[in-house]
Amino acid sequence: MPAVKTPTAPILELDRVVTHTLQNGLRVRLLPERGLPTVSWYTFFEVGSRNERLGLTGISHLFEHMMFNGAAKYGPKEFDRVLESRGGTSNAYTSNDVTAYYEDFAAEALETVLDLESDRMRSLQISPETLEQERQVVLEERRLRTENSIFGLMEEQLESLVFQAHPYRWPVIGWSEDIERITREDCLAYFRTYYAPNNAVIYGVGDLEPDATLRLVERFYGDIPAGPPPPPVPRGEPPQRGERRAAVRYPAQAPAVLVGWRGPEARNPDSAALDVLQTVLAVGESSRLRRRLVEEEEIAVSAHASWGWRIDPGVFLCFVELAPGKDRAAAEALLWEEIAKVSTKGVTAGELRRAQRLLRSAVLHELATHNGVAHALGQAEALLGDWREAGRALEQYAAVTPKDVREVARRWLDPARRNVVVVEPERSGARSKQEPSRG
Amino acid sequence: MGDRIELPPLHEERLPNGLEVVVARRPGVPLVAVRLVLPAGSALDPVRGEGLASLVVQCARRGTKARSGREIDEAAEALGAELGASADEDSSGFGISAPAESLAPLLDLVLEVATSPSFPAKEVDRIRRREAAGLANLLDEPGAVADRAMLRAAYGAHPYAHAPDGRMRHLARLQRADLVAFHRRYFGAPGATLVLVGAVDPEKALALARRRLAGWKGADSPPPVPPAPEPGSRRVVVVDKPDATQVQVRIALPAFARSSPEYIPAVVANAVFGGGFTSRLMEAIRVNRGLSYGVRSRFATSRAGGLFFVSSFTKTATAGELVEVALEEARRYCDGGPGAEELERAKAYLAGLYPLSLETHDQLAEKLADLRLFGLPVEHVTEYRERVRAVTADECLAVARRHFPLDGRGVVVAVGPARDVAPQLERFGPVEIVPAKQVV
Numbered sequence: 001m002p003a004v005k006t007p008t009a010p011i012l013e014l015d016r017v018v019t020h021t022l023q024n025g026l027r028v029r030l031l032p033e034r035g036l037p038t039v040s041w042y043t044f045f046e047v048g049s050r051n052e053r054l055g056l057t058g059i060s061h062l063f064e065h066m067m068f069n070g071a072a073k074y075g076p077k078e079f080d081r082v083l084e085s086r087g088g089t090s091n092a093y094t095s096n097d098v099t100a101y102y103e104d105f106a107a108e109a110l111e112t113v114l115d116l117e118s119d120r121m122r123s124l125q126i127s128p129e130t131l132e133q134e135r136q137v138v139l140e141e142r143r144l145r146t147e148n149s150i151f152g153l154m155e156e157q158l159e160s161l162v163f164q165a166h167p168y169r170w171p172v173i174g175w176s177e178d179i180e181r182i183t184r185e186d187c188l189a190y191f192r193t194y195y196a197p198n199n200a201v202i203y204g205v206g207d208l209e210p211d212a213t214l215r216l217v218e219r220f221y222g223d224i225p226a227g228p229p230p231p232p233v234p235r236g237e238p239p240q241r242g243e244r245r246a247a248v249r250y251p252a253q254a255p256a257v258l259v260g261w262r263g264p265e266a267r268n269p270d271s272a273a274l275d276v277l278q279t280v281l282a283v284g285e286s287s288r289l290r291r292r293l294v295e296e297e298e299i300a301v302s303a304h305a306s307w308g309w310r311i312d313p314g315v316f317l318c319f320v321e322l323a324p325g326k327d328r329a330a331a332e333a334l335l336w337e338e339i340a341k342v343s344t345k346g347v348t349a350g351e352l353r354r355a356q357r358l359l360r361s362a363v364l365h366e367l368a369t370h371n372g373v374a375h376a377l378g379q380a381e382a383l384l385g386d387w388r389e390a391g392r393a394l395e396q397y398a399a400v401t402p403k404d405v406r407e408v409a410r411r412w413l414d415p416a417r418r419n420v421v422v423v424e425p426e427r428s429g430a431r432s433k434q435e436p437s438r439g
Numbered sequence: 440m441g442d443r444i445e446l447p448p449l450h451e452e453r454l455p456n457g458l459e460v461v462v463a464r465r466p467g468v469p470l471v472a473v474r475l476v477l478p479a480g481s482a483l484d485p486v487r488g489e490g491l492a493s494l495v496v497q498c499a500r501r502g503t504k505a506r507s508g509r510e511i512d513e514a515a516e517a518l519g520a521e522l523g524a525s526a527d528e529d530s531s532g533f534g535i536s537a538p539a540e541s542l543a544p545l546l547d548l549v550l551e552v553a554t555s556p557s558f559p560a561k562e563v564d565r566i567r568r569r570e571a572a573g574l575a576n577l578l579d580e581p582g583a584v585a586d587r588a589m590l591r592a593a594y595g596a597h598p599y600a601h602a603p604d605g606r607m608r609h610l611a612r613l614q615r616a617d618l619v620a621f622h623r624r625y626f627g628a629p630g631a632t633l634v635l636v637g638a639v640d641p642e643k644a645l646a647l648a649r650r651r652l653a654g655w656k657g658a659d660s661p662p663p664v665p666p667a668p669e670p671g672s673r674r675v676v677v678v679d680k681p682d683a684t685q686v687q688v689r690i691a692l693p694a695f696a697r698s699s700p701e702y703i704p705a706v707v708a709n710a711v712f713g714g715g716f717t718s719r720l721m722e723a724i725r726v727n728r729g730l731s732y733g734v735r736s737r738f739a740t741s742r743a744g745g746l747f748f749v750s751s752f753t754k755t756a757t758a759g760e761l762v763e764v765a766l767e768e769a770r771r772y773c774d775g776g777p778g779a780e781e782l783e784r785a786k787a788y789l790a791g792l793y794p795l796s797l798e799t800h801d802q803l804a805e806k807l808a809d810l811r812l813f814g815l816p817v818e819h820v821t822e823y824r825e826r827v828r829a830v831t832a833d834e835c836l837a838v839a840r841r842h843f844p845l846d847g848r849g850v851v852v853a854v855g856p857a858r859d860v861a862p863q864l865e866r867f868g869p870v871e872i873v874p875a876k877q878v879v
Contacts (some may be wrong), residue, residue, distance in 0.1 A: 011468065035467055036794050037441075068716075077726065080716040085784040087791015089715060106791035136729030143685040144732060144752060150579050184510045251682045284521055285512035298565065301572045323572035357519030361470075361537050368468045376658075417847045428681050 011367055012391035013015055013325075015379070018210040020217075024199025024226045028217050029233035029377055029387055030210045033370060039206035040370035041096050041103045044378040048097040049174075050167045050233050050356050051314065058174015059182050059190055061094040061139050064180060066187060067101065068092075069130040071125035076130060079116055086112045096168055097311045104371055107207035111216060118220035121195060128188045135179060136299075142173050150250060151319070154258040154421045156214065157246040161419035162260045162315050166237045196227025203377045203387075206370040240417045248421065251428040254301075255328040257335065258421045259318045263412045264381040266309035272396035273404040274307040274316060279355035280347050280405065281305040281318070281338070286354070289318070299326045309383050316412060328422055339413050346406030359397045371437045377400070442824040444794065449817065450641040450809070452649075456656050457629035459646045461807050462641045465800060466659045471539040471637035472800040475549050476808040479625035480529040481605070482598035482743070488613055490605015494567060495618050496533075497624075500524050500552045508562055515548055522548060526603045530741045530812055537636035546635075546651060554655045556622060565617045571607045574879040577815035582752070584678055585854040587878050592676045592850040593746055594689040595758050597668040607879055614805035618690035618818030621821070627658025633809040637800040654860040668693040668744040673847040673868040678875050679857035686758040686855030690765055694842045697740035697813040701838055703826045706749075707737045708835035710785035711777040712736055712843075713749060714769070717784070722749060723768050730761050738842070742813060749841045755855055762851055766867070769843040776836030790824040 018030045048060050068090075070076035083090055088105025113174045146152035156171045163169035173179075193199070202221075204213060240262065264270050280303035282289045289303035304319045318339075320331055347355075366372045373390075380389035450462040481492045501508035501523055515522040520537035533549045536604040587602045594600035624631050633652070635644050659808075670693050695701050713736025724734045734751035753761045777785070797803050797820070806820060847868075853860050857872045863871055 036798055038791075038794055038798075077717070077722070080782060084715055084717055084788040085780075087787045089788070089792055104792065106794075106796055109791070133726065133729045137725055137732050138687070140730075140752070140754060141732040143754060148581055148683055148685050253578050254572070284516040286509065294569065295565070298568060301569055301576060321576060323569075326576045339870050354513075354516050354519075358516060358521075358536075359519075361519035362470050364470050364538065365536070365799070368470065369795075370798070371795075 001346075004182065008272065011364060012373065014388050014391045017387070018214070020214050022197065022218065022222055024222070024224055025196075026221050026224070027201040029201065030204045030208065030213055031373065031377070032208055032210055033206055033373070036370065037107045037207050039105060039107050039110055039208050040368060040374040041105070041117070042203040042374045042378050043101045043117055044203070044382055045099045045195055046199050046382060047099055047197060047230065048095050049170060049172045050096050051194065051230065052167060052170070052172070052249065055178060056182060056186060057170040057178040058138070059186060060099055061173050062096045062134060063187060063190055064092050064099050065134040065138060066126055066131065067120055069122065069134065070125045071120040072125065073119045074116060075125070079120070079204045082112060082116060083109075088113060089093045094172055096172060100375070100378060102371065102374070110208060110213065114216050114220040118224065119223065121197065121200070122224045124153060124191055124195070126184055126191070130182055131184055135182070138173065138179055138299065139176065142176060142179070146171065146173065149425055150252055150256060153248050153250065154256065154423060157248060157421045158260045158317075158419060160257050160317070161244045161246055161421065162262050164238060166235060166312060167233065168310070168312065192227055193230050197221060197224050198226045199230060201378065201381055203374040205374040205377070208364055233312070237313070242416055244419045246421045248427045249424045249425050252423050252425040254324040254326065255322045255331070255425060256423040257322070257328060257332055259335065260315045260419045261413050261417055262313055263316045265311060265313050267385060270408045270411070271307070272393075273400045274406040275359060276352065276355045276397065276400045276406050277360050277409055278305045278307045278316070280342070281292060281349050283355070283358055288342070289320070289335070292338055293320060293331065293334055299323065299331045299334065311383055330336065332420070336415065339409070343406065343409040343413060346402050349402060352400065352402050352405065356397050356400070360394055363393050442790065442828065444797070444821045444823060446817070446821060450645055452645055454628065454649060454652055456652065457627075458643060458652055459632045461632065461811070462536045462635045462639065462644045463803065464639055464641050464809070465637055465803070469539050469638045470536055471542050471545065471635060471639050471836045472534065472536040472802055472804040473542075473545050473549050474532065474633050474634045474804040474808050475553050476530050476532045476812055477553065477626055478529065478630040478812060479531050479662050480526050481601065481603035482528050483621070483625055483662055484598070484601070484605065487609055488617060489601040489609040490570065490603070491613055491621055492531060493603045493605060494570065494610065494613060495621050496524045496526045496531045497566050497570065498558050498563050498618055499556035500624070501566060502559040503551050504555045505551065508559070511548065511552065514544065516552050520545060522552070524552065528599050528603060531664070532808070534801070535721070535802070536567055542635070542639055542644065543647060546647060550651055553626065554657065555777060558615055558618050558622075560615050563618060567610050567613065570604060571610045574607050574610070577879055578875050581680060581683055581685070581687045583852045583877050584680070584875055585689050586850055587677050587678055588854065588873070589689040589691045589748060589852045591850050591878070592674070593693060593748070593791055594668050595671055597740070597744070598665045598848050599668060599741060599744065623658065625658055625662045627660070628652070628656055629659065630661030632808050634804045636804040636807070639756060663664040664744045667696070670848060671850070673851075674851060675851045675853070675864045675868045675869060675870040677857045677864065677872045677876055678852070678854040679862045679872055680854055680875055681856050681858070684755060684857045685752055686755055686853050686860055687752045688758060688761055689748055689750050689852040690762065690826060690844050690849050691746050692842070692844055692849035694738055694745045694747040695740065696742060699740075699816060702738075702740065704830050704834040705828055705838045705842070706789065707782070707785055707830040708777070708838045709736055709738055710789055711781050711835065712772055712839070714785065715788055717770065719768050720749065720765060723764050724761060728764065730764070732756050734765070741845070747844075749844070755859050758853055758855065759866070762864065762867060766844060769839075769845060771841055773840050773845055776832045776839070779832070782832055782835065786827050786830065789827045793823055
């Protein structure tokens, strides 16, 4: 195969990003991109499940639902109706760290979108009826994603093993009892603190004119009062002094193993090498875990690894989905062997190059859409403290050495600090009366 | 008119062997998408060999005359790419997308696995075992089980009635010789399309495609297309999952093919009924009753036919209520059709967002390959917005009356604890309870 040169030109022209901070603290970042006649408009609120406390777990996510239920100018059901009638669509997600809302729309709808978004930031209405409605919808979402999903059940257990003190120990969607308990007053207090303009950042990318857009932002958002500073998040976590385990008994077809290690915070320089490690382990057919567990040993139908960037120290995950009838302990032993191999012997230059190319390709694909660019800027600012970091990922990956990969594997994937959740398949019907469906 | 969708110039050529090449140079990220589509899909699977087309495609990348499966994986991944290979009911597709400086080796990989697979016996056996294990594990995903049961119930004995990944029992029966024969019989240049989109020089890319494909012929003529599916009468299928605390629900019936003139009016009619976040179904089921987190309806279209279906889920106790509300909304829609305001909103929504469906090189490559596969002119893309804006309320009403689940038409499929679910669904039609294992 001919040698392929990797171009080094920057993929994000960061010097074209126009930034501004309003009097009320709202930060704005705009990047004009002509290609398509559309705009992607993100609003990141710097609040997620890490800002919650027991008794109110899940309020960030429930609140995300409430944001679509009407404000002073655009009442209930109006938000999406108005947006769709102007050729736009919206969605949102809540994570451990942030709550992000976006609209993708035909460029001429910009003013409408700013009107809609600023309306709900200024004057969200929370009625007892809509709160009740969304509570039921969220409970149904929880049944879908957690209670009737093997991975969902396992993930919930894993986070509560990895974290004993940090708020990352509860699920983003919250515990059912808390979801049922959250009151309108809780929501109002939450809104005043976390949805104030000084706790938000806006990203607009696409067919827009920055100066005119800044004037519009000033006009629509300028009069929204700043809120109190959010209370600090307890970040402490006691050191882990041995393996922790949990089992999930479930009428599954096959066993599964989910392992997590507490890693560093996203802004730690080890993060880039952990991305490389994850790629070496489980991205692509020739990655180590897929080759060993899926192809050679045929013990698993799939193997995944992921390093999740978070504000506070996050989790490095490995997930192995076994083939029916295969032995879970044997799969675990293979997994430990592969992790030990990478921690002691490291990776080859070829593996590193392969991982760097795959990561470069992944970054280019992510930045191929207005939505992807706007989201990358927001992620970088929320997790790394600076939107400019979005353009630096490629340099950081390129700088990783084989030694770095071995070092981060040794430092973070220590067998004494692993957390293991296993699924133990049980006969269908064995616990059918234990969890009656809610009436 | 600003409504027209501007595509980059398309450089098209039919090679002497019958294969069509389409190249489009696009600014933006320095990537190239390579996509080869052959009109041979799971509808060609033998009656007791469901999953064959998919197995052919999966195994094609596990070894060729020149390289082993591992060498192919390593070559693709060294370029920063993952080679995609999959079959649907109508076609087999190979795709790869990576930095454009690697166009030649990317194209070589795609063409090599599609045209000269060696189907190593050991690899065929291994992939067959892996696919069968994957199907077994699928039983733990209620949504996937519901989708498969829906195809079976709505399409009956039609070749579209099975999911492309087939059934465990059938996979166990398939031999290497079946794969070789399928490939020889159905994989050929006539009817196949190669699409290249991205940061490429069109003349050079075309020349490269010509050189690389000159020696390939394969099957002499494109494979046959199945007949149109026949609609059946109302019945209820409950797939038993005794431990589930939620019921997955589908309501479905055969509709029309992708090339039908009903397509655009149907897209608009459906946007009002069960499309975006403000659809009638969303309003009735999520907003007004809190019955579900999500509900949607869709016209899914293929070469020979298609389906209209409603898809949602709810807690066990409200499965019957959810079906009742969905059917009632279908009836209400067919009484009056869409209102002026909701029709305008749906059209603005579809037209405004359409450019986003062509934003990446991969998306455009897939769209261009689909046009060829379905025998549609490029105006289906460039004039999409004008056509959407021209749809009238009467056209929506006519489409709905023909294809919505009214008057005892359409099957109801539910996946959940049969003991609690079946009694709630008896009022909609004769109920058949099937064990979940039968679905894979």
